[in-house]
Amino acid sequence: xxxxxxxxxxxxxxxxxxxxxxxxxxxxxxxxxxxxxxxxxxxxxxxxxxxxxxxxxxxxxxxxxxxxxxxxxxxxxxxxxxxxxxxxxxxxxxxxxxxxxxxxxxxxxxxxxxxxxxxxxxxxxxxxxxxxxxxxxxxxxxxxxxxxxxxxxxxxxxxxxxxxxxxxxxxxxxxxxxxxxxxxxxxxxxxxxxxxxxxxxxxxxxxxxxxxxxxxxxxxxxxxxxxxxxxxxxxxxxxxxx
Numbered sequence: 395x396x397x398x399x400x401x402x403x404x405x406x407x408x409x410x411x412x413x414x415x416x417x418x419x420x421x422x423x424x425x426x427x428x429x430x431x432x433x434x435x436x437x438x439x440x441x442x443x444x445x446x447x448x449x450x451x452x453x454x455x456x457x458x459x460x461x462x463x464x465x466x467x468x469x470x471x472x473x474x475x476x477x478x479x480x481x482x483x484x485x486x487x488x489x490x491x492x493x494x495x496x497x498x499x500x501x502x503x504x505x506x507x508x509x510x511x512x513x514x515x516x517x518x519x520x521x522x523x524x525x526x527x528x529x530x531x532x533x534x535x536x537x538x539x540x541x542x543x544x545x546x547x548x549x550x551x552x553x554x555x556x557x558x559x560x561x562x563x564x565x566x567x568x569x570x571x572x573x574x575x576x577x578x579x580x581x582x583x584x585x586x587x588x589x590x591x592x593x594x595x596x597x598x599x600x601x602x603x604x605x606x607x608x609x610x611x612x613x614x615x616x617x618x619x620x621x622x623x624x625x626x627x628x629x630x631x632x633x634x635x636x
Contacts, residue, residue, distance in 0.1 A: 400425065406433035408578065415444075419444065484581065536551050
């Protein structure tokens with residue numbers, strides 16, 4: 395792969411951190427954003443120790459200003475941006491009748507608005523340079539709804555719709571949707587109905603894919619020739635079908 399400037403949101407753990415390591419190892423310069431700056435600093439240092447190129451900054455994807463600053467600062471430093479990985483997400487699952495409205499809003503703000511803010515910040519720059527690649531991380535729950543996933547699925551269905559709409563509107567920009575199933579991350583440890591999340595963790599213990607699996611899919615989409623758009627990749631453990 396020719397080295398690219400790759401911006402990754404939600405890069406402090408899970409898929410984001412694994413993607414940062416994978417892409418930096420392939421010769422790309424990764425710009426890492428998340429709220430937990432201490433973790434970003436440790437990841438950046440580890441990547442540099444391994445011979446990769448990385449930088450990091452505080453990022454809150456629920457703030458349009460924060461996302462715009464993240465993208466604009468990278469553009470000023472490097473003169474261009476090649477890839478934006480909209481990865482930040484939360485998954486506090488519960489039944490609708492539990493009325494966990496604050497967590498509904500959190501999922502809308504992080505999963506949906508965060509993705510929109512990323513597109514809003516990067517799209518004008520990519521249009522001006524007549525090239526770029528937007529990668530939205532969705533979920534298999536963006537393709538189906540199961541009990542207790544209604545709001546989370548709604549946000550991930552929306553992320554999927556955004557990717558499809560962006561692809562159809564922009565001829566010079568590649569767009570990829572990545573939809574993983576159970577993946578090693580912190581998503582199932584933060585918030586949600588306690589019984590539901592305990593059930594999810596039980597399933598995850600049996601089905602979890604390494605975050606590196608998703609990172610490989612993202613790398614595959616990026617490494618294709620500029621004339622090729624990898625529109626969508628859905629990733630499931632084989633055992634999930636059993």
